[in-house]
Amino acid sequence: MNARVYWVLVLVVFFVQVFVLNNLSVTPLVAPMVYILPLLLLPIESPQWKVLLAGLITGVVVDLTMGTIGLNTMITLPVAMARRPLLYALGGLSPMSNESGVPSVKRMGIHFHRYIISVVIIHSILFYFAEWLSFDNFGTLMLRILCSTLCSLLLDYIIIMLFIKRLSA
Amino acid sequence: MVFIVLEIIAIHCYAYSTPYTQARMVAWSNAVFGRIYSAVADVSNFFSLREENISLTEHIAALENRISELETTQHTTSVKVDKVLLRYRYTPARVVSSSTNHSRNFMTINKGTKDGVVPDMAVMTPEGYAVGVVVGCTENFAVAKTLLNVDFRLGGVLAEDGSHGSVVWSGNDNQTIDFVELSKYANVQEGDMVKVAGFSQYFPKEAMIGHIERIETAENGASFRCRVRLAADIGRLSNVVLVRNVAMDELKDLEEFIKD
Numbered sequence: 556m557n558a559r560v561y562w563v564l565v566l567v568v569f570f571v572q573v574f575v576l577n578n579l580s581v582t583p584l585v586a587p588m589v590y591i592l593p594l595l596l597l598p599i600e601s602p603q604w605k606v607l608l609a610g611l612i613t614g615v616v617v618d619l620t621m622g623t624i625g626l627n628t629m630i631t632l633p634v635a636m637a638r639r640p641l642l643y644a645l646g647g648l649s650p651m652s653n654e655s656g657v658p659s660v661k662r663m664g665i666h667f668h669r670y671i672i673s674v675v676i677i678h679s680i681l682f683y684f685a686e687w688l689s690f691d692n693f694g695t696l697m698l699r700i701l702c703s704t705l706c707s708l709l710l711d712y713i714i715i716m717l718f719i720k721r722l723s724a
Numbered sequence: 725m726v727f728i729v730l731e732i733i734a735i736h737c738y739a740y741s742t743p744y745t746q747a748r749m750v751a752w753s754n755a756v757f758g759r760i761y762s763a764v765a766d767v768s769n770f771f772s773l774r775e776e777n778i779s780l781t782e783h784i785a786a787l788e789n790r791i792s793e794l795e796t797t798q799h800t801t802s803v804k805v806d807k808v809l810l811r812y813r814y815t816p817a818r819v820v821s822s823s824t825n826h827s828r829n830f831m832t833i834n835k836g837t838k839d840g841v842v843p844d845m846a847v848m849t850p851e852g853y854a855v856g857v858v859v860g861c862t863e864n865f866a867v868a869k870t871l872l873n874v875d876f877r878l879g880g881v882l883a884e885d886g887s888h889g890s891v892v893w894s895g896n897d898n899q900t901i902d903f904v905e906l907s908k909y910a911n912v913q914e915g916d917m918v919k920v921a922g923f924s925q926y927f928p929k930e931a932m933i934g935h936i937e938r939i940e941t942a943e944n945g946a947s948f949r950c951r952v953r954l955a956a957d958i959g960r961l962s963n964v965v966l967v968r969n970v971a972m973d974e975l976k977d978l979e980e981f982i983k984d
Contacts, residue, residue, distance in 0.1 A: 573757070574764045578821050579959075583872075583898050586825035607727060614734070620757060621823075622750035622830055622867070625737030632731050685738070686827050687895075695896050 556598050556657050560721045565593045568714065573620045576710075584699045587706040590617050590627075591634055591678050592714055595671060596722065599642060599662075600655040610635025623686070630681045634674060646670040657723045675711060679704040750830050751860035751867045754820070761820045762834060772962055783850055812928050815839060815966040816850070820865065824898040824959040829872040831856060833964060836864040846926040846967040853956035854878070854920050854931045855964060866966070870958050871933070872898055879921030880933055880952075885911045888921055891933055891952070898959055900937060903950040910948060912939055918952050925972055 572590045579585065594609055614628030621627065647666030648654050660667045683700045690696075754761065815835060822831040835841045847855040847868045856870035869876050872893050880891040880903055887910035893901050903918050914937065919930040938951040969975075 574760065574821075577823055577825075579823075579825050581825070583825050583827075583895055604726075607730075611730060619753040620750075621826070622753070623738070623826075623828075624741035625734040625739075629731065629734035629738050632727060632734060636727050692894060692896060 557722055557724050560718060560724075561593070561596075564596070564714070564718045564722065567718075568592050569616070571710070571714075572617065577621060582702075584695070584702045585706050586683075586699070586703050587710055588678065588682060588703065589707055589710050589714065591631060591674070592711050594631070594635055594638065595674055596657055596715075596718075597638075598655060598657055599648065600653075603636075603639060606635045606638055607632065626682075626685055630678060630685060633681070634678050637677070638674070641670060641674055645673050657719070659719050659723055661723065671711065671715070672708060675708050676704055679707060750832065751862045751865060754832055754862060754865040754867065761832060764821075772960075776962060780850065811970055813968045813970055815841065815845075815968070817841075817866075817964055817966055819961050819964055822870070822959060822961065824870075824872050827874045827895045829870050829958075830859075831868045831870050831958070831961075831964075833858075833866045833868060833966070834864070835966065836866055837861045838863050840968075841866045841966055842968065844926060844969075844972060846928070846931070846969070848927070848931055848965050848967055849956045849961060850963055850965055851955075852928075852931055853954075854927055854933050855956050855958055855961065857926050858966065871901055871954065871956075872958055878933075879924055880918045881921045881930070882906070882910060882912055882936075883917035883919050883930070884913070885916070887912070889947075889950075891918070899954055899957070901934065901952050901954055903933075903936070903952045904942065904947070906948040906950060908941070908945075908947055912936060912948055912950065914939060918950075925969060925975060926967075928967060 568589055572588070576587050576589065579587075590613055594606065594613060597606055597609060610631045611628065614631035617627040617631075618624060642648055642658065645666060646658065646663050646669070648663065654662065656662055658667055658670060663670065679700050683696060683703065687696050817833045817835040820832040820834050823829045831847065833841075833847070841858060841861050843858050843861060845858040845866075847858060847870075849855060854871065856868040856873070856876070858866045858868045860867040871878065871891065874893055874895050876893065878891045879888060881888050887907050889903050889906035891901055891903055906912060916936045918933045918936065920927040920933060922929045932955045934952040934954040936950050937953045940949055941947075942949045
């Protein structure tokens with residue numbers, strides 16, 4: 556993994572999330588979350604403590620900027636913990652294969668999309684349920700999860716396309 | 725094990741957070757990121773200067789008309805106004821950042837304690853539409869809880885009828901808000917104006933909230949629940965006016981005294 560490119564990715568994602576997406580005023584149904592992307596693109600062989608630490612820092616920083624004390628941290632930590640099992644379960648990797656490097660289509664084939672889409676969906680569902688904390692307006696909540704997940708995925712893929720080649724170099 | 729401990733701490737923090745602690749956190753982070761927010765806001769505000777100029781010109785024209793009306797109706801040469809009568813103090817400010825796509829939305833403003841901004845000041849548009857209330861300040865920035873926050877509840881009154889109710893946001897749409905607990909005997913029509921109730925400690929009497937768009941009977945059948953289109957487009961605001969109720973401290977002291 557190209558570490559310099561990775562840090563540029565982290566900064567770009569942070570800027571987009573905090574200064575653009577958090578201030579979107581189109582509709583409350585669309586609140587895209589792209590900040591977990593650097594976590595998903597950490598090298599496959601990254602030790603669990605490193606991923607957990609990255610999840611903790613990501614969650615705390617986003618909480619600080621959004622004023623959501625604990626909410627993002629609470630959701631990002633399980634996502635960080637579930638990353639490795641999901642890589643193996645959905646990413647088509649085997650714990651025995653000693654596969655290393657940045658998760659990508661080149662390395663994982665079509666399974667890469669399954670991995671990214673699944674984690675983004677899990678993150679969105681957990682986040683919006685925890686933010687809403689109520690089953691009133693359940694239809695609106697589901698619509699919000701759907702619209703925001705689609706929007707997040709679209710943005711995630713744009714960022715992946717921009718960075719993945721340089722990141723894997 | 726580390727994960728479980730961290731997760732419990734995070735859940736605990738979230739469970740015990742209040743709108744005020746959330747606002748304080750945003751205010752604190754603005755001390756770090758505020759300059760960048762301001763720079764980003766300046767760039768986006770540049771593109772809306774034309775609309776802003778038109779709006780301000782219209783507002784000035786309306787104020788001039790009002791002054792000329794008052795001049796013609798009051799022929800007395802001069803009236804010395806006692807300071808006691810000046811109940812509200814206005815401070816213009818710019819919006820640095822504003823969220824509208826979460827369930828608890830806040831607005832960051834480029835004025836802080838060094839400009840005399842304090843918590844509980846009302847936030848309004850230059851046209852006089854209600855926007856929110858300041859809940860936290862740092863030296864250079866203030867954070868306001870806007871009407872688009874599910875924790876925010878404000879007393880409202882029907883301008884035509886005088887019936888009271890409460891204004892709350894359900895989180896469905898950032899252009900509309902709900903006017904609930906309105907008496908079923910109220911004479912309410914679509915298009916009626918909803919204003920801030922006169923007994924609000926924060927807002928000048930009868931600041932405008934919006935217009936009734938839809939009326940339905942509440943589930944309990946005892947009151948109306950109305951959908952109100954907000955007068956202020958909160959997500960697109962770049963200028964606001966902070967309003968300080970000069971008598972607020974006195975009122976609070978009095979209320980405390982009565983409680984004791």
